[in-house]
Amino acid sequence: MFTSFLNFFKKTTFLTIIVIVGLIIANSSFGTIGAGQRGILLRFGAVTGTVYNEGLYFKIPFIEDVKKIDVKVQKEQTEATSASKDLQAVHAVVALNFHILPKEVGKIYQEIGIDYKDKLIDPAIQESVKASTAKFTAEELISKREIVRAEMKKLLTEKLFIWGINVDDVNIVNFNFSESFNTAIESKVTAEQDALASKNKLERIKFEAEQRIVEAKGKAEAMRVESEALKSNPEVLQLRALEKWNGILPQVTSSNIPFVNINGLGK
Template identity: 45%
Template sequence: MFGRYLWARPYRIVVLVLLSWLNPFVVINAGHRGVITTFGKVNQTVLEEGLHFRIPIMQQVREINVQIQKAEGDGDAASRDLQQVHTKIALNYHLIPTRVAETFQLVGDLNSVGDRIIVPAVQEAFKATTAKYTAEELISKRPEVRDQISQFMKDRLLRHGIAIDEFSIVNFRFSESFNQAIEGKTTADQLKLKAERDLERIKVEAEQKIASAKAEAEALRLQKQEITPD
């Protein structure tokens, strides 16, 4: 019996070494999900946080980050009145946890998502939306423009298993000639408004003078009536 125990010890060591080498257990960290591939084929079952078992050699597990990510992209497009417009768009997004296997299969890892999906989507959304507005409307209707670009982005990214958490347009930038034209128009509008106010003031002053003259004339007439003998 003691001899069999001595023979069993090497087998146990071999088993432990094999388990260590084959590594059948995998841990998915907080804020991540696991994507299983069996001989390279993606399994649509997503592993949540915690300890999981995999079939050694046959299966590999890719850990995918589903935490909120920040991205910024530049947009260049033409407005409806053919003015060149540049902007910077910032957004926070995350991979939808239940769809990470689909996203990984179609797009790749998180870096691929940024390069292949986010950046092109920013350009497409900006171009499609700015084409509906004149340059002045892009300024005066900025909240409406932002909401349209945001909705376009949400619809586009959702197809790839990506959700937007926050979205903002940092700024609109136009050509120098357009900026000068806007400044000229603003100055002209201000001068026009001043002229209209001056005209209104002159009219009021003239009416006041007329009213004052009429009052003086009426007072003189009454005085004459008082001193004229019957």
């Protein structure tokens, strides 16, 4: 009886081992490619040229393997040090949005590998920053930022497209310059603001002076017209004198006291 039990145990153990091995093999034979990914089929570590799309795939266990590469839009931010056209030190931070063309994933894996960001993307950004900033002065890098960005994008597109990488967008996160240059820029901006303020003040003073001149000319013209009118009509002076007279004659008579010709006012 013991012998029968031993034989049964051996058979059960053997079958259990077979089932476990079978499950392991089955589990190793299938896999899934996620959304925005492609799978590169390797056989004994070599690229076969077969690329799996999203979904379920099959491979031979222990012989074949599948490496997954993202084809979604990815972002890489890199720092780069360069020099401007006028030899000012420039420290730039640039962000690149890119995606790998699905049909080129095999080429990238075979020639560059999975760490394509370190080997390809970052160096390309640094080279493009150096080439772009060398075409502009330090001040132009600030005032013509959009033009500089477009130049960087153009250079990056040329460098990366040959590897099957599409440049979606490039953004200049920041430009930093030397402390002395920053101080010079601040001084220049302050001087320009002061000059503008002085110009505005001068224009205001000039405008106010012109207003006073116009006002004075107006008053002078009014006085001239009034003077000519009085010369032509002396009765007006006499009428104004009567309007201001309170009706009381002076108490002291003198030959120098003027009298208004009342008779003449009625003519």
